[in-house]
Amino acid sequence: MTVALSIVVDGIAYGMILFMISIGLSVTMGLMRIVNLAHGGFALLGGACAHVLTNSYGIPFIPALLVSVMAVVVLALPLERLVYRHIYRFSELEQVLATIGIVFIMIASVNLFLGSTLLPIRMPPVVSSPVDLGFKVLPLHRIIVILAGLAVVTALYLLVERTRFGIYLRASVDNQATAASLGIDTPKVYLAAFALGAALAAFGGILGAELLPIEAYYPLRYMVLFLIVVAVGGMGSIIGSFVAALSLGILDTAGRYLLPDIGTIFFFLAITAVLALRPNGLLVKSS
Amino acid sequence: MSANSTIAAARPQIRGAATFLPPIILLAGAFVAFWLFPYDLGFMTRILIMMVFVLSFDLILGYAGIATLGHAAMYGCGAYAAGLFAIHVSADPLLGLAIGAAAGALIALVSGLLLMRAHGLSLLMLSIAVTMVLQETASKARGITGGADGLTGISMGPVLGIFEFDFIGKTAFWYAFCVLFVILLVLRVVVASPFGLALRGIKDSPSRMRAIGTPLYRRKVAAYVLGGAIAGIAGALTAQITSLVSIEAFNFALSAEVMVMLVLGGAGRLYGALIGTLVFMTVHHIAAGIDPFNWLFVIGFMVLAVVFFLPEGLISLPKRLMRLD
Amino acid sequence: ETIKVGVIATFSGPNAIWGKQFQEAIQVYVAQHGKEVAGNTVEFVYKDVGGPNPDASKAAAQELLIREGVKYLAGFDFTPNALAVAPLITQAKVPAVIFNSATSAINKQSEFFVRTSFTLWQVTVPAAHWAASNGAKKIVTAVSDYNPGVDAENAFVSAFEEKGGTVVEKIRMPLQTTDFAPFLQRIKSSGADTVFAFLPAGPATFAFTKAYNENGLKQAGINFIGTGETDESTLDALGDQAIGLTTAQHYSAVHDSELNKAFRAKHAEMFPKSTLNPASVGAYDGVHLIYKLIEAAGTDGSEAIEAAKGLSWESPRGPVSIDPASRHVIQNVYIRRVERDGSRLVNREFDVIESVPDLGFSR
Amino acid sequence: MADALLELDSVVAGYGATHVLRNLSLKVFKGERLAVVGRNGVGKTTTLATVMGLTRQHSGAIRLNGQSIDRLPPHMRSQLGIGLVPQTRDIFPSLTVEENLLAGVRNGASIEEAYELFPRLKERRHNGGSKLSGGEQQMLAIARTLMGKPHIILLDEPLEGLAPVICEGLMEVFHALSTQGKTVVLVEQHTRLALDFADRVLILEQGAIVLDASAAELKANRDLLDRHVGVAVK
Amino acid sequence: MTTGLQVRNVSKNFGGLRVARDITLDLPAGARTALIGPNGAGKTTFANLIIGALEPTSGSIYLDGHDISKLPEATRVGAGIAKTFQITNLFRSLSVRDNVRLPILERERRTASFLRRYDGDSAVEEEVEKTLAEFQLLPLADHLVRNLAYGQQRLVELALTLSLKPRILILDEPAAGVPSSDSHLIIDAIKRLPADLSVLIIEHDMELVFEVANRIIVLVNGTILVEGTPQEISQDPKVRELYLGAGHG
Ligand SMILES: Nc1ncnc2c1ncn2[C@@H]1O[C@H](COP(=O)(O)OP(=O)(O)OP(=O)(O)O)[C@@H](O)[C@H]1O
Numbered sequence A: 001m002t003v004a005l006s007i008v009v010d011g012i013a014y015g016m017i018l019f020m021i022s023i024g025l026s027v028t029m030g031l032m033r034i035v036n037l038a039h040g041g042f043a044l045l046g047g048a049c050a051h052v053l054t055n056s057y058g059i060p061f062i063p064a065l066l067v068s069v070m071a072v073v074v075l076a077l078p079l080e081r082l083v084y085r086h087i088y089r090f091s092e093l094e095q096v097l098a099t100i101g102i103v104f105i106m107i108a109s110v111n112l113f114l115g116s117t118l119l120p121i122r123m124p125p126v127v128s129s130p131v132d133l134g135f136k137v138l139p140l141h142r143i144i145v146i147l148a149g150l151a152v153v154t155a156l157y158l159l160v161e162r163t164r165f166g167i168y169l170r171a172s173v174d175n176q177a178t179a180a181s182l183g184i185d186t187p188k189v190y191l192a193a194f195a196l197g198a199a200l201a202a203f204g205g206i207l208g209a210e211l212l213p214i215e216a217y218y219p220l221r222y223m224v225l226f227l228i229v230v231a232v233g234g235m236g237s238i239i240g241s242f243v244a245a246l247s248l249g250i251l252d253t254a255g256r257y258l259l260p261d262i263g264t265i266f267f268f269l270a271i272t273a274v275l276a277l278r279p280n281g282l283l284v285k286s287s
Numbered sequence B: 001m002s003a004n005s006t007i008a009a010a011r012p013q014i015r016g017a018a019t020f021l022p023p024i025i026l027l028a029g030a031f032v033a034f035w036l037f038p039y040d041l042g043f044m045t046r047i048l049i050m051m052v053f054v055l056s057f058d059l060i061l062g063y064a065g066i067a068t069l070g071h072a073a074m075y076g077c078g079a080y081a082a083g084l085f086a087i088h089v090s091a092d093p094l095l096g097l098a099i100g101a102a103a104g105a106l107i108a109l110v111s112g113l114l115l116m117r118a119h120g121l122s123l124l125m126l127s128i129a130v131t132m133v134l135q136e137t138a139s140k141a142r143g144i145t146g147g148a149d150g151l152t153g154i155s156m157g158p159v160l161g162i163f164e165f166d167f168i169g170k171t172a173f174w175y176a177f178c179v180l181f182v183i184l185l186v187l188r189v190v191v192a193s194p195f196g197l198a199l200r201g202i203k204d205s206p207s208r209m210r211a212i213g214t215p216l217y218r219r220k221v222a223a224y225v226l227g228g229a230i231a232g233i234a235g236a237l238t239a240q241i242t243s244l245v246s247i248e249a250f251n252f253a254l255s256a257e258v259m260v261m262l263v264l265g266g267a268g269r270l271y272g273a274l275i276g277t278l279v280f281m282t283v284h285h286i287a288a289g290i291d292p293f294n295w296l297f298v299i300g301f302m303v304l305a306v307v308f309f310l311p312e313g314l315i316s317l318p319k320r321l322m323r324l325d
Numbered sequence C: 001e002t003i004k005v006g007v008i009a010t011f012s013g014p015n016a017i018w019g020k021q022f023q024e025a026i027q028v029y030v031a032q033h034g035k036e037v038a039g040n041t042v043e044f045v046y047k048d049v050g051g052p053n054p055d056a057s058k059a060a061a062q063e064l065l066i067r068e069g070v071k072y073l074a075g076f077d078f079t080p081n082a083l084a085v086a087p088l089i090t091q092a093k094v095p096a097v098i099f100n101s102a103t104s105a106i107n108k109q110s111e112f113f114v115r116t117s118f119t120l121w122q123v124t125v126p127a128a129h130w131a132a133s134n135g136a137k138k139i140v141t142a143v144s145d146y147n148p149g150v151d152a153e154n155a156f157v158s159a160f161e162e163k164g165g166t167v168v169e170k171i172r173m174p175l176q177t178t179d180f181a182p183f184l185q186r187i188k189s190s191g192a193d194t195v196f197a198f199l200p201a202g203p204a205t206f207a208f209t210k211a212y213n214e215n216g217l218k219q220a221g222i223n224f225i226g227t228g229e230t231d232e233s234t235l236d237a238l239g240d241q242a243i244g245l246t247t248a249q250h251y252s253a254v255h256d257s258e259l260n261k262a263f264r265a266k267h268a269e270m271f272p273k274s275t276l277n278p279a280s281v282g283a284y285d286g287v288h289l290i291y292k293l294i295e296a297a298g299t300d301g302s303e304a305i306e307a308a309k310g311l312s313w314e315s316p317r318g319p320v321s322i323d324p325a326s327r328h329v330i331q332n333v334y335i336r337r338v339e340r341d342g343s344r345l346v347n348r349e350f351d352v353i354e355s356v357p358d359l360g361f362s363r
Numbered sequence D: 001m002a003d004a005l006l007e008l009d010s011v012v013a014g015y016g017a018t019h020v021l022r023n024l025s026l027k028v029f030k031g032e033r034l035a036v037v038g039r040n041g042v043g044k045t046t047t048l049a050t051v052m053g054l055t056r057q058h059s060g061a062i063r064l065n066g067q068s069i070d071r072l073p074p075h076m077r078s079q080l081g082i083g084l085v086p087q088t089r090d091i092f093p094s095l096t097v098e099e100n101l102l103a104g105v106r107n108g109a110s111i112e113e114a115y116e117l118f119p120r121l122k123e124r125r126h127n128g129g130s131k132l133s134g135g136e137q138q139m140l141a142i143a144r145t146l147m148g149k150p151h152i153i154l155l156d157e158p159l160e161g162l163a164p165v166i167c168e169g170l171m172e173v174f175h176a177l178s179t180q181g182k183t184v185v186l187v188e189q190h191t192r193l194a195l196d197f198a199d200r201v202l203i204l205e206q207g208a209i210v211l212d213a214s215a216a217e218l219k220a221n222r223d224l225l226d227r228h229v230g231v232a233v234k
Numbered sequence E: 001m002t003t004g005l006q007v008r009n010v011s012k013n014f015g016g017l018r019v020a021r022d023i024t025l026d027l028p029a030g031a032r033t034a035l036i037g038p039n040g041a042g043k044t045t046f047a048n049l050i051i052g053a054l055e056p057t058s059g060s061i062y063l064d065g066h067d068i069s070k071l072p073e074a075t076r077v078g079a080g081i082a083k084t085f086q087i088t089n090l091f092r093s094l095s096v097r098d099n100v101r102l103p104i105l106e107r108e109r110r111t112a113s114f115l116r117r118y119d120g121d122s123a124v125e126e127e128v129e130k131t132l133a134e135f136q137l138l139p140l141a142d143h144l145v146r147n148l149a150y151g152q153q154r155l156v157e158l159a160l161t162l163s164l165k166p167r168i169l170i171l172d173e174p175a176a177g178v179p180s181s182d183s184h185l186i187i188d189a190i191k192r193l194p195a196d197l198s199v200l201i202i203e204h205d206m207e208l209v210f211e212v213a214n215r216i217i218v219l220v221n222g223t224i225l226v227e228g229t230p231q232e233i234s235q236d237p238k239v240r241e242l243y244l245g246a247g248h249g
């Protein structure tokens, strides 16, 4: 019983981190349909920026977080105008190649300035203090991540499904020429969506850094993890990604509690089973 | 109609001089490379093996349009199978290649039965999952595979009973080259066959392919198995030439790199696969040699430049240049 | 005559730290001792293999041996990279000095391997003995599930049980894991008083030590003992939560000796942004060994290997010698605790187990 | 004659490097009903797409109310009052019928108007766009463009795939639009329909206009038409 | 033995929407049947049920007396049923020639063969050229399909499907997008089809329907409203109200 409860609590806590680090990819890859392998790159840049701010300049965590997210957005805007805008039109394979190229450059830049070692983000000590839930001890920062995750998923759902912007975005992605001829300013819609994706990547990267520490090769090291969440969640579905992240978190945690010896094999077999049964994502019935 | 003449299908029939020229260039290239860079045989052999591997992926991705990120599964199985075969059964290299091919084909068949029903992102993830499971299994089966330390104790007999593997790597170079050459000729036949045309049809419009009565799934599995067999051969070559197999053979990075090399060179073109591999590995080698800490910049910018200026891959460079004037 | 030494290591990618540490230590040694040895000029040629990649390692060795005509090979961070060159060095009769790879079995693959680093058994057995004689009764092991982890687990368990301790649980954690909460939960409920952990340096160690604190194990009075987890290269990243972690290793950057002070001072002067770690001393002593071998045997590999056997010298880590049987370094193993020293964290030695050979070689 | 509402002046345009339109010049006047006919592949669709800004324009000028618009991106041309119903319909598959309409809404248009025009769409309002029948997609494409309240409506074979009753109804709608002062440009394969609808007819051949005549004139002079469009008619 | 295609009590629901309701009809060899009806009546859906792209909710379909309702699409095509797509579905990055060649090779069951060249069979090549000529596609033969105008693509669509030499042919709006001046190409092609072939044509162009069909079925809301000769149908007041409108008579 306590094990089951632990699995659920730890699983949700872990799943929420998975959600936070991959939600930016759900926006760029799921909604905008760019095979954006550079997603982790934006998380890396956000994390590296937060590292420098908290470590070298002693800026407190919260302002550092906000400044870093803003900094990534500021970088993403010209990048979109100059580079990504052309990438949208590429075939999927070309997108793979282009975004790999971008991520290489991002990694090399961080490597050049900060080296290839871990880039810790200093947090107030209280954040990593254990909180006793009665049946279980949970670090405070996980509770913060859970709350942040809930806020992000709600806001994003409303934005995409309930606003005109959401409709414009999905229309532009489906058929840019037609959307434009209906008067939708597709370049601006793309720019906004892309910046949102980059901001979320940075936000998630920084919040998730307690578990997936930032270092120059972060984008490549965890690429599979980001992709899994989006794949299991289903392209373009925010709620899907959320459910997927939580399920994967619980699944992986269950594997570690119950079958630690074959945890990895169990995890990937389970993913295989899910994708075989639901090739379009957890929430979408296969047609 | 004359307005359209420039956009006419640029697929000349491979006939006459065009049939023989590329293999001759390849052969000549090998001799020149062998003669010019006698000290880099080890590195050049790695390029040749990688070419075999990328070619096998070209059949699957470039021709049939099946995008996976787990091609290392077949490579790794081929490598382990050939390595174990050499240790426990026979040191004959060619037999080992056959075993590698069989292992690659077998894993492609078993996983392909599942994978070929999927597409898009889920196919990518499934293929990654298969590779991860294999890697983890190899890592855990320490008694058989040596785990993370690698499978050691491989020592190969002479090729065809005549050519001993030498210290400098001459035999290895020509051995790998001959394998590449044969594979290339085989693939040329395959892609120009009705089966090859059907693969291109599948890539283009699966639903239409079904509507003309093609058993899509079977064709895709067949292509995957064929590609898997060739990838297995590439793995077997590595095992034989390095005399060691490590679990890195199943690395995700390897699968991703293969895709990058292929797209860089030009997917759906056999020579594109060769050029992509050659350029990627050479640039990597030279750049990493000059500045190991920052070579990633060079690769990053090269890759970006190619997608932006040569969207059909490096192989389209000559065509581009000719069109300029 | 110019004698070339080929250094095969990882200079690029996520593991580039190894190559960097090697190269810095080599340069410090050369700066201190010059490049002239017995009338020869020693020149180092570096080859990057980008991580664990035996194919690249073998090709690099071929190129070094054939084109560069190197008389000594050196470096080697990952075990497969070292294993891949074994047939080559045996054939070429060229000694290869291992600066880091810690698998005992490597030296069995070729007569021409000599090692100046450590093996897992060499540091883990002393850790177990020390724990047993310092109050640990019930222990749980938590290791990453790959060869080095399993090696460490075996070494620790056998040594600890030998001393009469009880191992209540052996946990193997998947290598890819970053969320250790479930394992720490198990450790907590196992009833052990001490946890022995082994994880690869980098993100895994980072997340594990964090989780160790955050899940309240420290408060619950479960002690931590490890080996390389508090490596100087990641220590600052671990931050204050690392304070108090106890580890057994053959070298600490703040080892208290004249030789080490000189090493550190020169290193700080040449590479102010960098720190020393066990890989540094492995390389530093490796170069020292190569110099000695050149003095003794010049470029004759077989003779050099003979000369290496039994050689002893004073290293920045303390007294060392090469075991003639295993061609591996015999050295002191120190018990250290992480402390804050001004602005940085250090591994402060407070106990020592002397003259430990490679205890894993005969297994 | 009054100044043209829309004017193409020696326009050369195409896809990539190819030229499909070669020196095409035409004028459309306010409130006019203009039909464009021509055989397959002569560039009818390309003409409309060029007006909308969807092709590569190599040279020439496009003016709306005398203002040059050829540098403007498509969405700004749309905001200036040009509306296009594409030949391939281009329904947004990941949007529902209603969202498809919302994507086109501007200037306070109400989707109820669209539902009034095509009751069938109201029945299927929550259907995914990709799951409509061919004809329903055609209705949706027309309704969606009308949601933008364009002044000048470019219709690329809007009747294709519609049941005859609906076609009749639609032609009435187009008529009504033009009587409200809107300008309608209709590309149509069926010459009879085009002649019935239009005031003026343009015949396109290989990216250029070969005939510009009033519908009445053409009706009276069938062989003129046959010569250009119906060369293959037995 | 009954030849041709029999549809028995076929229904299809999409969730709550009933798109085909208990449809029963015969398509005997040699029939020229037209299926007309308002937009969204379920005509395309019905065609998809026959070809096997959709699975019926209930009911069965027989070909020459064999139940084929459970067979996959590719198998049904192999057995001689073929259909054109209402919205062209072609091999866009292959040449026009390859678009025609591929179905011929498939029909001859060659596409599993590795060893010979795809253009190496002279009988096949002859047929390819003949088909291209028939649809006046020879000048475009080496163009990639994606560079063709839509109407040209419609012709390729038809040429491709006819290359399969089916026994039951379903044409879903074959003339849509083809100018009236060129629709004779389509009409001629249909008229030239072998006499024993059974054709089901879905079309809103009544001129074409009346020219080629000898029997017309009117589908409304998923059910068959009436069935009869072109003469009967064009006179039927209900059909005129629901579908034809005033313009036809
Ligand atoms: N996307 C494209 N890329 C390249 N060429 C194209 C493209 N679309 C059309 N073309 C070419 O441009 C020419 C004109 O095409 P367009 O679609 O404008 O003709 P159309 O008159 O509308 O024909 P239809 O009546 O068949 O619709 C054709 O020859 C066609 O091959």
Ligand SMILES: Nc1ncnc2c1ncn2[C@@H]1O[C@H](COP(=O)(O)OP(=O)(O)OP(=O)(O)O)[C@@H](O)[C@H]1O
Pocket: D124, D127, D131, D132, D133, D134, D135, D136, D161, E014, E017, E019, E037, E038, E039, E040, E041, E042, E043, E044, E045, E046, E086
């Ligand atoms: N996959 C689906 N899911 C839900 N509804 C569907 C699906 N496919 C078709 N429909 C609906 O079923 C009805 C019948 O569609 P169908 O395409 O068969 O019509 P049709 O008779 O061919 O019409 P048209 O003449 O306009 O082509 C339509 O209302 C359509 O919206």
Ligand SMILES: [Mg+2]
Pocket: D044, D045, D046, D087, D156, E149, E150, E151
């Ligand atoms: Mg057109």
Ligand SMILES: [Mg+2]
Pocket: D133, D134, D135, E043, E044, E045, E086
């Ligand atoms: Mg239809």
